[in-house]
Amino acid sequence: MAIDLTVERLTARRQDRVILDGVSFRAPGGSTTVLMGASGCGKSTLLRILNRIDARDGEPQLEGSIRLGSQEILRPMDVWELVELRRQVGMVFQTPAPFPMSIRENVAYGIRLHERLPRAVLQERVEEALEQAALLEEVRDRLGSDARRLSGGQQQRLCIARALAVRPQVLLLDEPTSALDPLSTRRIEELLLSLRGKVTVLLVTHQPAQAHRLAQRLLVMENGKIAVKREDASACALPDGVKFNFGGAGIRG
Numbered sequence: 001m002a003i004d005l006t007v008e009r010l011t012a013r014r015q016d017r018v019i020l021d022g023v024s025f026r027a028p029g030g031s032t033t034v035l036m037g038a039s040g041c042g043k044s045t046l047l048r049i050l051n052r053i054d055a056r057d058g059e060p061q062l063e064g065s066i067r068l069g070s071q072e073i074l075r076p077m078d079v080w081e082l083v084e085l086r087r088q089v090g091m092v093f094q095t096p097a098p099f100p101m102s103i104r105e106n107v108a109y110g111i112r113l114h115e116r117l118p119r120a121v122l123q124e125r126v127e128e129a130l131e132q133a134a135l136l137e138e139v140r141d142r143l144g145s146d147a148r149r150l151s152g153g154q155q156q157r158l159c160i161a162r163a164l165a166v167r168p169q170v171l172l173l174d175e176p177t178s179a180l181d182p183l184s185t186r187r188i189e190e191l192l193l194s195l196r197g198k199v200t201v202l203l204v205t206h207q208p209a210q211a212h213r214l215a216q217r218l219l220v221m222e223n224g225k226i227a228v229k230r231e232d233a234s235a236c237a238l239p240d241g242v243k244f245n246f247g248g249a250g251i252r253g
Contacts, residue, residue, distance in 0.1 A: 002030035002200050003069045003088075003169040005050070010064035010074075012045060012224075019045050019060055021224040027217065029169075030197040034211045035204045037221035043204045046221075047172045049074075050202070051091045055082055068170065087114055090163030094175040096155035098147035103130075103139050106147045106158055110166040125165060132194070133161035134187050153184025160191065170200045178206065189213060 005027040012020040020042050027033045035043045048054055050066060055077060066074040073085055087110065099106050107126045111117065117125065126143075130136035135157045139150070147158055156176055163171060173192075177185040192214055195201055205211055211218060220228035 002198055004029050004067075005170055005200055005202070006065075006067040007050075008065040008067075010046075010049070010062070010066065012042075012049060012060040012062055014060045019224055020049070023064075023221075023224070023226055025217075025219055025226060025229065027170075027200050027202060029200050031216045032192065032196060032201040032203065032214055033217040033219060034215035035202060035219050035221060036206070036208070036211055037227070041221040042224040043221055044174050047091065047174050047202065047204060050170075051089050051172055052077065052082055052085055053091065083113065087166045088168055089170040089172065090166070090168035091172045092156070092159050092163055092174070092176050094178055096152065096159045098150070098155050098158055100146070100148060102144045103147045103150070103158060104143040107162050107165045110162060114166055129161040129165035130158075132164050132191065133157040134191055135161055151184075153180045153187070156180060156184065157188065157191070160188070164199075168199060170202070171195065173201070173203045175204050175206065177210070185210075 007026070008024050010020055010023040011018065023042075023046065025033070035046070037043055045060070049059070049062065050073075052059070052073065056079070062074060064074065065072060068085075068088060073089075077085065099109060101109075104123075104126055107129050108122055111122060111125055127136055127140075130139065135154060138154060139145075147155065150158060160171075160173075160176070177188050180188070189210065192201060192203065196216075203214060205214075215230075218228070218230040219226050
């Protein structure tokens, strides 16, 4: 079941530099929230904190609250708590990074980490995730081949399948289509649309048209803050009076 993600007054500092400054928003269960803003405004940092990906390697100094449903995740966690959190909150990066193993084993890896399943059931789960990612028909006859031989778009869909295989409640995507061709981009957008109502999605993109196609809620960040917030899907293309300048000037009214 999809679950709400609630961020309240999240502040992140490294030494004397404020990276995130009092960020607050709510992503309702099963919704798609798009994050936009100039490079360096804090979007990717925010996603990494939501996943606690740097918790063992030196996160920024953090204040505030992040709740997954009623569970507070901005707290000290041991290694197994972090593993479970990352099952619930999956993440897909800008550059696909398939593991150096077969297509099948890439998708099965996370399942095996969290569950003990009979081989036949495991195979069903692998194929289910690949089908969700619109990849199964393209790779059905070569599941045992090296995943690194896939095209860039296929590798990205494989990474999404790998994240979906463990049945996350939240999926974070950091510019997942920025280096892909139009066809691969369209397939990933169709996949994200198919997840509505099932998985809570937070997507970082620099493409206003993509935001318009996918966003049910829109957050625009500037200098570590939420500068624009739109919760009406019909207003999620370009808010009135706002121009996006990703060359460095950020957002102008």
